[in-house]
Amino acid sequence: MNPSFYATILLIAALVIWRRSRAMFRPIRGSGLRLLIPLLFILPSLALILNPKAYLEAWEWLAALGVGIVLSLPLIWTTNYERREDQQIYAVKNMGFIASFLGVLIVRFALRSYIEGLSQEQMSALFMIVAYGYILPWRLVSYYKFRKIYAQKPAVVE
Numbered sequence: 001m002n003p004s005f006y007a008t009i010l011l012i013a014a015l016v017i018w019r020r021s022r023a024m025f026r027p028i029r030g031s032g033l034r035l036l037i038p039l040l041f042i043l044p045s046l047a048l049i050l051n052p053k054a055y056l057e058a059w060e061w062l063a064a065l066g067v068g069i070v071l072s073l074p075l076i077w078t079t080n081y082e083r084r085e086d087q088q089i090y091a092v093k094n095m096g097f098i099a100s101f102l103g104v105l106i107v108r109f110a111l112r113s114y115i116e117g118l119s120q121e122q123m124s125a126l127f128m129i130v131a132y133g134y135i136l137p138w139r140l141v142s143y144y145k146f147r148k149i150y151a152q153k154p155a156v157v158e
Contacts, residue, residue: 013105019034020091027088028081032146039139045128054125062128068133074100075138081146087154089146104125104134 028034048054055102081089108130115123 009109013146015104017101020097020101024091024093027084027086027090032143032150034087035146036139038135042128042132045131048121048128049125051121051125053119053121056122056126060126061129063155064129065133067111069137070129070137071104071130072137072141074103074154075134076141079138079142079145081149083121083149083152083154086119087147 060150075097078094078100080092080094083089108127111121111130112127115126118126
Protein backbone atom coordinates (compact mmCIF):
# COMPACT_ATOMS: atom_id res chain seq x y z
CA MET A 1 0.00 0.00 0.00
CA ASN A 2 1.29 3.38 -0.94
CA PRO A 3 1.59 6.45 1.30
CA SER A 4 -1.42 8.16 -0.30
CA PHE A 5 -3.62 5.30 0.93
CA TYR A 6 -2.49 5.88 4.51
CA ALA A 7 -2.91 9.63 4.11
CA THR A 8 -6.47 9.12 2.89
CA ILE A 9 -7.30 6.83 5.82
CA LEU A 10 -5.81 9.30 8.30
CA LEU A 11 -7.80 12.14 6.72
CA ILE A 12 -11.04 10.15 6.96
CA ALA A 13 -10.28 9.19 10.58
CA ALA A 14 -9.55 12.83 11.45
CA LEU A 15 -12.83 13.92 9.86
CA VAL A 16 -14.78 11.27 11.79
CA ILE A 17 -13.16 12.31 15.08
CA TRP A 18 -13.70 16.01 14.33
CA ARG A 19 -17.35 15.46 13.43
CA ARG A 20 -17.97 13.26 16.44
CA SER A 21 -16.34 15.68 18.88
CA ARG A 22 -18.36 18.55 17.37
CA ALA A 23 -21.55 16.53 17.81
CA MET A 24 -20.97 16.45 21.57
CA PHE A 25 -21.76 20.17 21.69
CA ARG A 26 -24.78 20.19 19.36
CA PRO A 27 -28.21 18.76 20.06
CA ILE A 28 -29.43 15.88 17.94
CA ARG A 29 -32.48 17.10 16.07
CA GLY A 30 -35.54 15.12 15.13
CA SER A 31 -36.34 11.54 15.98
CA GLY A 32 -32.78 10.25 15.59
CA LEU A 33 -33.10 8.82 12.09
CA ARG A 34 -29.99 10.78 11.12
CA LEU A 35 -28.02 8.35 13.24
CA LEU A 36 -28.89 5.64 10.71
CA ILE A 37 -27.87 7.61 7.58
CA PRO A 38 -24.29 6.22 7.54
CA LEU A 39 -25.83 2.79 6.96
CA LEU A 40 -27.02 4.05 3.58
CA PHE A 41 -23.52 5.20 2.65
CA ILE A 42 -22.08 1.71 3.04
CA LEU A 43 -24.69 0.05 0.82
CA PRO A 44 -22.78 0.62 -2.47
CA SER A 45 -19.90 -1.41 -1.09
CA LEU A 46 -22.08 -4.51 -1.32
CA ALA A 47 -20.79 -4.74 -4.89
CA LEU A 48 -17.38 -5.67 -3.42
CA ILE A 49 -18.88 -8.54 -1.50
CA LEU A 50 -20.94 -9.82 -4.42
CA ASN A 51 -17.94 -9.79 -6.77
CA PRO A 52 -17.27 -13.39 -7.96
CA LYS A 53 -13.51 -12.75 -7.64
CA ALA A 54 -14.03 -12.22 -3.91
CA TYR A 55 -15.06 -15.84 -3.29
CA LEU A 56 -14.20 -17.01 0.21
CA GLU A 57 -15.23 -19.89 2.43
CA ALA A 58 -18.22 -19.40 4.73
CA TRP A 59 -16.04 -19.58 7.85
CA GLU A 60 -13.93 -16.68 6.53
CA TRP A 61 -17.04 -14.52 6.09
CA LEU A 62 -18.25 -15.47 9.57
CA ALA A 63 -14.84 -14.81 11.12
CA ALA A 64 -14.73 -11.35 9.53
CA LEU A 65 -18.25 -10.63 10.77
CA GLY A 66 -17.27 -11.83 14.25
CA VAL A 67 -14.23 -9.56 14.31
CA GLY A 68 -16.44 -6.65 13.29
CA ILE A 69 -18.95 -7.38 16.03
CA VAL A 70 -16.17 -7.56 18.62
CA LEU A 71 -14.81 -4.23 17.35
CA SER A 72 -18.28 -2.69 17.71
CA LEU A 73 -18.43 -3.35 21.46
CA PRO A 74 -16.12 -0.52 22.61
CA LEU A 75 -17.91 1.87 20.25
CA ILE A 76 -21.28 0.80 21.67
CA TRP A 77 -20.08 1.12 25.27
CA THR A 78 -18.71 4.62 24.72
CA THR A 79 -21.67 6.03 22.76
CA ASN A 80 -24.38 7.44 25.01
CA TYR A 81 -26.91 10.25 24.97
CA GLU A 82 -28.32 12.61 27.57
CA ARG A 83 -31.03 15.23 27.85
CA ARG A 84 -29.50 18.50 29.08
CA GLU A 85 -30.96 21.55 30.80
CA ASP A 86 -32.32 22.94 27.53
CA GLN A 87 -34.31 19.68 27.12
CA GLN A 88 -32.39 18.78 23.96
CA ILE A 89 -30.66 15.43 23.50
CA TYR A 90 -26.87 15.47 23.10
CA ALA A 91 -24.19 12.85 22.67
CA VAL A 92 -22.44 12.38 26.01
CA LYS A 93 -18.96 13.88 26.06
CA ASN A 94 -16.68 10.87 26.12
CA MET A 95 -13.07 10.85 25.03
CA GLY A 96 -13.16 7.07 25.42
CA PHE A 97 -15.04 6.99 22.13
CA ILE A 98 -12.12 8.61 20.32
CA ALA A 99 -9.72 6.12 21.89
CA SER A 100 -12.05 3.26 20.89
CA PHE A 101 -12.36 4.55 17.34
CA LEU A 102 -8.58 4.86 16.99
CA GLY A 103 -8.22 1.36 18.48
CA VAL A 104 -10.58 -0.06 15.85
CA LEU A 105 -8.56 1.66 13.15
CA ILE A 106 -5.27 0.28 14.49
CA VAL A 107 -6.68 -3.25 14.75
CA ARG A 108 -7.90 -3.06 11.15
CA PHE A 109 -4.45 -1.98 9.94
CA ALA A 110 -2.79 -4.71 12.00
CA LEU A 111 -5.12 -7.34 10.56
CA ARG A 112 -4.52 -6.08 7.04
CA SER A 113 -0.76 -6.51 7.39
CA TYR A 114 -1.15 -9.90 9.12
CA ILE A 115 -3.44 -11.57 6.57
CA GLU A 116 -1.58 -12.92 3.56
CA GLY A 117 -2.38 -15.00 0.51
CA LEU A 118 -5.60 -13.26 -0.49
CA SER A 119 -6.30 -11.34 -3.66
CA GLN A 120 -7.12 -7.63 -3.52
CA GLU A 121 -10.81 -8.38 -4.14
CA GLN A 122 -10.95 -10.96 -1.36
CA MET A 123 -9.16 -8.65 1.07
CA SER A 124 -11.49 -5.76 0.22
CA ALA A 125 -14.57 -7.94 0.66
CA LEU A 126 -13.34 -9.28 4.00
CA PHE A 127 -12.66 -5.82 5.35
CA MET A 128 -16.03 -4.58 4.16
CA ILE A 129 -17.61 -7.41 6.15
CA VAL A 130 -15.55 -6.33 9.17
CA ALA A 131 -16.79 -2.76 8.61
CA TYR A 132 -20.42 -3.93 8.34
CA GLY A 133 -19.84 -5.99 11.47
CA TYR A 134 -19.00 -2.95 13.57
CA ILE A 135 -20.95 -0.16 11.86
CA LEU A 136 -24.34 -1.92 11.78
CA PRO A 137 -24.51 -2.94 15.47
CA TRP A 138 -22.98 0.33 16.65
CA ARG A 139 -25.41 2.51 14.69
CA LEU A 140 -28.45 0.39 15.51
CA VAL A 141 -27.65 0.34 19.24
CA SER A 142 -26.89 4.08 19.13
CA TYR A 143 -30.29 4.68 17.57
CA TYR A 144 -31.92 2.49 20.23
CA LYS A 145 -30.14 4.41 23.02
CA PHE A 146 -31.21 7.72 21.49
CA ARG A 147 -34.84 6.60 21.14
CA LYS A 148 -34.85 5.48 24.78
CA ILE A 149 -33.88 9.01 25.89
CA TYR A 150 -36.20 10.55 23.29
CA ALA A 151 -39.19 8.59 24.62
CA GLN A 152 -38.66 9.89 28.15
CA LYS A 153 -40.72 12.94 28.94
CA PRO A 154 -38.61 16.09 29.31
CA ALA A 155 -38.59 17.58 32.80
CA VAL A 156 -40.85 20.59 33.16
CA VAL A 157 -38.82 23.67 34.01
CA GLU A 158 -40.74 26.28 36.00
